[in-house]
Amino acid sequence: MKNKNKIIVANWKMNGSEDLMKEFSQLTCSKHNDIIICPPFTLLDSAKTLLPNFVKIGAQNCGAEDKGAFTGEISASMLREKSVSYVLIGHSERRTLFNETNNIIFKKVEAAIKSELTPIVCIGETLSEKEANKTLQVLDNQINGSVAKIEPHEQVIVAYEPVWAIGTGLTPDENEIKEAHLYIKTKLNQHFNADIPILYGGSANSKNCSQIISIENVGGLLVGGASLKKNDFRAICNC
């Protein structure tokens, strides 16, 4: 994505229903932002049929392999057949609850790119890592283990999501976001040929979105809880 539009991504996680998708068919956005909704796999078909045309569709995960005996997995090429264009990879919930390592995350990123999906790779520190002043070290390690192994001409989006800010109502202060995003940007610039968008995620909502999105090097938002309420999400899309 070469433009300078802000990118607003909804991560519905394991939430949502056909009824909610119907509500979102009325979503409007008057700003030149790129809007991506990532519903659970089972709602991808309805997303394609019901969501307004300006909304792009993403998935929340994909398998590391293309096909075969991997019960319960869904591959990137299968998602591509469902009109999916983006896929979240390495969300902290996948890293902690499903033991996804940098290695697995990189394999998924490779699989996504091979199937022409744009990976949205999530990185971020836990509270104890933040308290031990290890934020930049953690980001460095997560970038080296996944994003920095991608070919420099490929398209990718990175989402900085401090784990302690997810679902807690807590957000880093402006300087913390600025510092993390500058660090990530500098590191990505050394590797990639083009500007890589860097999103912020973690308790973003309709009240704080304008302030966060105007921070230097914040290319958009990755929104969890607030993306499940149509009016709140519309306000975020318009911020």
Ligand code: 13P
């Ligand atoms: P919340 O917006 O609910 O904090 O979730 C953030 C997130 O995990 C998005 O991927």
